[in-house]
Amino acid sequence: MSEEILINITPMESRVALVENGVLQELYVERTQKRGIVGNIYKGKVVRVLPGMQAAFVDIGLDRAAFIHASEISTREGAAVEPISALVHEGQALVVQVTKDPIAKKGARLTTHLSIPSRYLVYMPNTSHVGISLKIEDEEERERLKQIVANAMSVEGIVTGGFILRTAAEGVRAEEILADVRYLSRLWEQIAGQMNTAPAPSVIYEDLVLALRTLRDLVSLRTEKIRIDSRESFVRASQFVSELMPELIDHLEHYPGERPVFDLYGVEDEIQKALERKVALKSGGYLILDPAEAMTTIDVNTGAFVGHRTLEETIFKTNLEAATAIARQLRLRNIGGIIIIDFIDMQDEEHRRQVLRTLEKQLERDHAKTNIIGITELGLVQMTRKRTRESLEQILCESCPSCQGRGKLKTPETVCYEIFREILREARAYQAEGYLVLANQKVVDRLLDEESGNVADLESFIGRPIRFQVEINYSQEQYDVVLL
Known part of the structure; x- marks a missing residue:
């Protein structure tokens, strides 16, 4: 499967499109005046403790206080987590990291379990664990990577903290992983120094801008080209790649064309379609997506598709196509939280199993963590998708002033x-x-x-x-x- 990454840069915003086999799969938008803060580390001040919710509000310098649960402070797990009042008190300075951007009326979500990513590793200063991405399945490779990190920690004299090896580390030479260990070690020294001297509230560490985060997090072995339409951003990306991931230098390309790079690949049209409620399927069927505050519901309909054999076969074909389309729409629209899918009712148990398997298979390429819980007694598929940033609709749209977001007007x-x-x-x-x-x-x-x-x-x-x-x-x- 061929994969290309398109990076469109303007003074107002940066946009990244992930294209697989010529089809837009994921879109990331970062406005210059409203940059996302996931991954940023702050020295905050506890402004309110809520014993009834086992949580606290922390001022990190934003318009709204951020939220942290006791489990994100305690080193214990499950029922053993201490009461929030035993962990923090009002006025206390607290070093925290943002795990979720502020979304709608909710403040940012925080954790004290800090982690700093690089190309191949994630450094966790508060643990001593060395973990490996579950997507690296080969046992010999897992053992090799684990040994490389252990040797690197010994060479660098790292006695505290732990690492997680990311999927991108598979097959990578020991020298490259050692370089990542050194980079993260130096970066943590800088952060640790600021933790002691910085006032509260203040920012201690900011994650990379979108274009560079893309190079660090989205590029895979399948990525054939990374096209950037800004000369200045291309130069910055080239420097970043040369220092941290030289194997990608040949994949970078400056796009100087007069025609916008997103137009060239039909991305602008796909963005407009991604804001619509109805999604047409090639067979003639369609999806209806209804995002709400508590969950998103997706309804599958046969529409004009009548099939060539039996009704059950028509329904099965529509549901199979819908499963693939749904996986793409979740990625493209960045829909998170609880998702309920109402596939067309199938009588055949094997058909139900194949549709669910198709959905699982298509979601394997999703960069966000997904979890299919199963089918309810009513035949509805329940699943979750990790929400860390605003959805595409939340970034690009606002509630209609006429209907106040109801989607309906009085007659x-x-x-x-x-x-x-x-x-x-x-x-x-x-x-x-x-x-x-x-x-x-x-x-x-x-x-x-x-x-x-x-x-x-x-x-x-x-x-x-x-x-x-x-x-x-x-x-x-x-x-x-x-x-x-």
Whole structure:
């Protein structure tokens, strides 16, 4: 499978597209004025302890206080975690790392279990464990990597802290891993020094910008090209790669074309589609994605697909195609949290198993951690996907000011009846010569047409005239009743 990474840089924002076999699979957006803070380390101050929630709020210098649970402070696990009041107190300085960006009205999530990533390793200063990514399955390779890290720690005189070997370390030479160990050791010395001297709240360590994080975290053996459309960013990326991952230097390419690099690969069109509720399947079926605060639901429909054999075969084919499409949409839209999938009901147990297996197989390439819990008695697939950053929709969109994010508007008929009730309230409370209704064009049209008889009856009942005026800037639900 061929893979390319496209990096589009402007002064306002950076965007990264991961393209597999010519199809956009993942998109990352970082606005210059709203950079993500996952991975950043802060010296914060505890501002409130919540014993009932086993948690505390910590001021790290953001608009909203961040949240930390007792389990993210304690070195114990499960039921053995100490009470939060035994771990921290108000006013206490605390060194923390951000694990989740602030999302919607929720503050950032924190941990005191610090970790610093490099190309092949993650350094954890507070543990003595050496772990290996589960995606590296070969036992001989796992043992080789473990021995390399143990030798490197001995050579560098590292007596505290532990490492996790990332998937990218598979097959890598000992010298390259040793270089990573040295880099992380130096970086930790700098961070540790600042931890003692920095005021609270303040930032101690900031993660790399998006373009460089991409090179560190997303590039794999499948990556054939990394195209960057900014000369300045290309030079920075080349320096970064030369120092830390020289094997990638031939994969880097500056894209100088007049046509935007995202247009060249159809990425802009795919971004627009990723903001739509409905996703068309090639067979004629479709998905409906409904993100909500608690969870995201995905409904699978056959649509225009009628198949060529039996109904069960048609349903099975649609569900198989949907499983692949769903895995892509979760990655592309960066949907996290609880996800409920309503596949079309299948009678054949083997068909159900194959659809679930297809979904699992497609999710293996997801960089975010996913967990398929199983199928409920109602036939719904339950799964979770780790949420660390805002979804694509949350970054690019905001709630509709007309419907307040409901996705629905009151009908002109409903608004007309609300206006009638408002006029009745005003007539009972105040003496007036008449009433002027300011409303949206559709509402006024209905008042003067279908509701004209009701308007005449209301005028007769209150003994006052009612006039209407169109306000072009009013939404369908917006109106005012003015006393004359």
